[in-house]
Amino acid sequence: MGSAPSKPESVIAANEKQVVVDQVTSSMSSLSIRAPTSVDGALTLSNVQAWEEEISSKPKLELARTILNHTDVREALQSRAAVIADAHVFNTEVDFKTGPITNQKSSGRCWLFASTNVLRYNIMKKLNLEDFQLSQSYLFFWDKLNKSNYYLELAIQLADAPLDDRLVYHLAGDLISDGGQWDMVVNLVETYGVVPQTVFPESLHSSLSSPLNALLKTKLREHALILRDLSSSLRSSPQHLSEAAILSTLRSKKEELMKEVYTVMSATLGVPPSSESKFSWDYYDKDGKAGHWEGTPKDFYKTLATGQYRPSDSFSLINDPRNAYGKLYTVEKLGNIWGGRPVLYVNTEIEQLKNAVVKLIKAGQPVFFGCDVGKHSDRDLGIMDTALFEYEAAFDITLGLSKADRLRVNESSMTHAMVISGVHLDTSGKPVRYKVENSWGETAGNKGYFVMSDKWFEQFVYQVVVPKALAPKELVKVYESGEKVELPPWDPMGSLA
Template identity: 75%
Template sequence: MTRSLAGIRLGAQPASSDGSVSAANIEQWEQNIPPTVELARTILNHTNVKDALVNRKAVVADQHVFNTEVSFKTGPITNQKSSGRCWLFATTNVLRYNVMKKFNLEDFQLSQSYLFFFDKLNKANYYLELMIENADLPIDDRLIQHLSSDLISDGGQWDMVVNLLETYGVVPQSVYPESFHSSMSGPLNSLLKTKLREDALILRDLTSSLQSAPAAEARATLRTKKEELMKEVYTIMSATLGVPPLPGADGAQEKFVWDFYDKDGKPGHWEGTPHDFYAIAKGQYSPADSFSLINDPRNDFGKLYTVDKLGNLWGGRPVLYVNTQIDDLKQAVVKMVKAGLPVFFGCDVGQSSDRNYGIMDTALFEYERAFDITLGLSKADRLRMGESSMTHAMVISAVHVDPATGKPLRYKVENSWGDAAGEKGWFMMTDAWFEQFVYQVVVPKALAPKELVKVYESGEKVVLPPWDPMGSLA
């Protein structure tokens, strides 16, 4: 791609002959500091840049008011605390709507920790299987290094959570509550990474020693050893997170008992398996029948994409995206909200957003005026240069639609950072921000454009490399 040179002042200052920053460069730069930067120097050396440069006009304009909203109200605002489980919180925040309606509840959460346990356990297994599968590659191969860099991230993608839901179901949070290590996952992740990297070397060495053995025998030996190593991983996790309701060897699940009060104060009682409870939570549109629309302007629209070596359950549902125009994502959101459905979406929450105001707006900070600069990266360029990727998953529960055009102007967002952030935990996202920093919207097939459903069902995938930014985990 050829970038425009418009605005570049050739010969405006002496160039260093050897490419270094010279004293002449610095002197020239200092002599040409504009008045606006002089003012910025007075203010910004003793205050937070973001706090000082908030655009008051944007804050005033960005009202937390919406004219098209999911009718059923949920609570409370959830808090993922010191963990990267936003995708699991977004998923359970979507699914709890159906549970709360059925049981007439005012305050309810599904157990994020339950899904976290089985995701982490399966990611460990996924990594070790990949180490067996690619044991012939050198240890410093880019793939091996990439897979071993963040092998059990807290994050995930929609298809990965569908794997968990379909395999393990869901339970109320009171049945499998938070633990220290689910709310602060860093220490557990650090231990597991050390353990699994060592296990990977054990499996690689065993592979080398089995080179002359028959393929079936070698595979059986490696799998037996891997299961011994996975038992140790399970031991660590069950000790730090607690033992969840477990699937039986015969496919049956442990039953659990859930007692509760409804919003009228009446006691209730339910018992069954996590799969039984999932049948209630998934409602009219099953998560398995929903798929991801993405907006990735680097790549062709109207095609199905996947990311190589990305997943959690070995042999499970692959991560798939249908790439399309941003307006298709917006229209999907409006259609779902009008149908009474909250929307799971993935974005880059750290860009042009403020946690205290609960605002996501491309006009929120006045960096260009303060520093006399231009920030002009396109959405595609941000992805190419590693400036942006899908870092966070949240839920849209309302939109403010222009009565004249029917187009969305702003969106109501349910976050998982507790009720001290934003407007009692709720955020407001402008349509301009949506265009630039929203990458994914999950939509049921029944509510998606038919031509995009056909792309999804075609199975004709473009495979992106494991390190592609679309492989980032929200």
């Protein structure tokens, strides 16, 4: 018997393809999603034509096109209501105003400016000063030198790992960032103390750090390769050296290489005072009376910069909705002083951060905090408010990312550190807006001060530093437990303000 004639393969393939399309169309219909115009995923003119027909039929979107093609969207879509609501008026402030407004200029030293702006509060109050700055460049020098050493120690530690290992590659990225964290501040001030700015003033390259950073990164990456090659040579030596002997030899070489780093830094930033050597400082107080102080940078820190709450007794509360609350977190391979205090965060609800701020301000303590300053903010007005720009109304879109989502998809992280020195409370004692002291000079904001809405605080504030004595006892207990979860080096919580 003869077999029935078979269908051509092209017909079978076409039929199978149609079945798949029908199945997909049916599935999408049940989800109230239309079938794609492009089956293979390529962008087609029919896509654009369909979008254009829909958009051009809406008068509001046509008006947006008329206005926004020749106007900065941030200016055109700025909410008048938000600007009016965000008045630079605060009914609860710290009891002593510091000055002047500082300026980090073309550098990423905001965390050092924020921390010294907090520390100078005690100094100015004790000495009755009207204007005073601690030397940010003094701490910048010691931080940069220590970060260089930290990176080379990691290079020794990871000498056997491939260069394309994710950790090795990541660490070789922004290896000596200008940025930092509160625990790094504590490492610096406890080790080196602080000095007035007049004792170690700004240099061109402390205020314009990118040329120095570029040169140092080039040298440090070269140094890392030298140490890796030496490590390989020592381990393959016929003398069969012990691990202790290998480490000792590598560190001896590292110190030789670090001399080059110090040479570059001392030439571009100046030679800083030794933390153990005495300096003299003459000053006028706000009444015009001359004063004199003499001692070491560590003495200056211990006797004048520390008040009722020592920096070493303060810790970071964070709000990271991706991770469990009530736990202690750290970030792998993140630090500045090798063997120093690790970067630690206690993760908790956003209301705990707000309550901490209000409590500190009422206690007369300015607050160091970390945030994502570039989101929904205006530098000239000095306003940070989620309602500041009417993007959704103008473009007929929804900005639906949650705080956790922004962290997950690299949309947001801590980019800047500043100081909260006041808060405006409603009749029930809840915060409405916060007074923020920035480090961008007097031309930014309201003579250097910004206003932050409570909604913006909820969405873009990630960290508040609080003394143990003023923190919730249960969170202090979490901090002191030492039972920490380690996040990878590339986690958003590892970003440096």
